[in-house]
Amino acid sequence: MHEVHERILARAEELAAEAPVSDELGRLSDTTAEILRSSGVMRMLQPKEHGGYEADPIDFFRAQLEIGTRSSSAGWVAGVVGVHAFEMAQMDPTLQKEIWADDPDTWIASPYAPLGRAKPVDGGYVFSGRWPFSSGTDHCQWIILGGLITDADGVPVPGGLRHFVLPRADYEILHDTWDVVGLRGTGSKDILIKDAFIPGHRVFDPVPMEDGGLAEQVGRGDSALYRMPFHPMFTAGITTATVAMAEGALAAFVAAMRDRVTARGVKTANDPHQLAVLGRASADLAAGRNQLFDDIEQMTEHARSGERFSPEQRLTLRRNQVRIARRAVNAVDELFLHAGGTALRSGSTLQRCWRDIHAALNHASNNADPIYQAYGLNLYGNPTPPTVLF
Structure with missing residues (x-):
């Protein structure tokens, strides 16, 4: 059993007790977030050089199951946010350092729906859009958002699907957008961005990851x-x-x-x-x-x-x-x-x-x-x- 799994089981009763509290808050309670953070579950798929475990995927998903059995919303956030480290490990090394160098427990939100539009400018893009369903976003410090690259007139270009990575200061969480019947504690709120500048190294083409082939290209080919x-x-x-x-x-x-x-x-x-x-x-x-x-x-x-x-x-x-x-x-x-x-x-x-x-x-x-x-x-x-x- 992975050590993260053991830490989760040790606080299983607390997780269960906090589930209705998270529902009432409309986001993960601070106690629930602290349990997830201290357990290390969000670092299980994170590279070792950035304080992660680089764990076997089965260990991560088994740990997630234990969380979600006690708290649906906590299990959901653990799965969604926890997998982002897997993607980030294949992005630009400079970006990985920006996110994890000072705090390996930094969490990354999403969503991936390509609802943003990015116009090319010198050194990067000007990015705008609105996205629903950013799970666990209140406890995250960075975000990965889907979008399309456009031409100068704002028309999406062929093959322009990208993932854009932004720090918390560059986007707004719309806190009154998550009033739902289920999974209330996930706090999956809307995200709004207006004309944020995204430097080129924070823009990522996800397509080469689809078949697992990108790892070889970015020097992680020895990692299953x-x-x-x-x-x-x-x-x-x-x-x-x-x-x-x-x-x-x-x-x-x-x-x-x-x-x-x-x-x-x-x-x-x-x-x-x-x-x-x-x-x-x-x-x-x-x-x-x-x-x-x-x-x-x-x-x-x-x-x-x-x-x-x-x-x-x-x-x-x-x-x-x-x-x-x-x-x-x-x-x-x-x-x-x-x-x-x-x-x-x-x-x-x-x-x-x-x-x-x-x-x-x-x-x-x-x-x-x-x-x-x-x-x-x-x-x-x-x-x-x-x-x-x-």
Whole structure:
């Protein structure tokens, strides 16, 4: 067991207790952020020369699962923010020093949606835009944002997709933009930028990361971690967070049903129907968890071989991830349906997990049908839709 994993387990009860506090705040509570920071989970995928662990990916995702089982929002932020170090490790070395030299515990937010527009100027770009869903952003000091390079008239140029990296002083968090039904504690607020100058070394082309091939070009080819394909790595954080919410719901169901007695006077712990629901849900979640981690281990093994990841491999990984998420949501729905009226109360852990996992299903990474379609098209030798990221 990785030492980060051990530190998380040592404070598991605190994480669980802070989950409703984060919901109420609309962001991770300071205590939750301190637990994540002191555990080192955000440094697990960070290069060793910048104070990171450069850990095996499976260790990172297992640690994330433990966090998310206790606090859906904390698990979500750990997955999203934690994976950013994986990308940053393949960016300009000067930028890596700017971010981590003074504080290896510096967190980096996102999102990647290409909603910004960047006009070229001497030495870099002038960048503007607005982005929703910047998870964990209140506790981050830098941000990676998606955008398109334009010509002098503001028209996007072909092949102009880039990731732009900015320090906290260069963007605004719109604090009144996160009023939602689930995953409230993630604090996934809007980001606004007006005509910020971005020097060239803070602008990054993410496409070479898609098949894991960039690591060789930037001198990290000897690391299996940095040879992992970008999209399946990022989306594994979303899938892990989703599975963790279901695990939390299952634990809450087991605890609530242990002593519950139905209106007919039957103890639910002895009720065949309730036990059948429990059995189905626990089996489906175990299957999803095993498939998720098996895929991560297979990804890592392939990365160790030095080979790049083919479209077929990446689409298979994404196919599995979206199906795992759907099975997890189905399991939670059945648990919630059979938990009785007390599950509806605002203080119920089960209802919070139910709300959170449905919010998670709305993330683009959990949108299953486009992935299934792309998998089938590729299987039959047809072009993959350009809108599908894999």
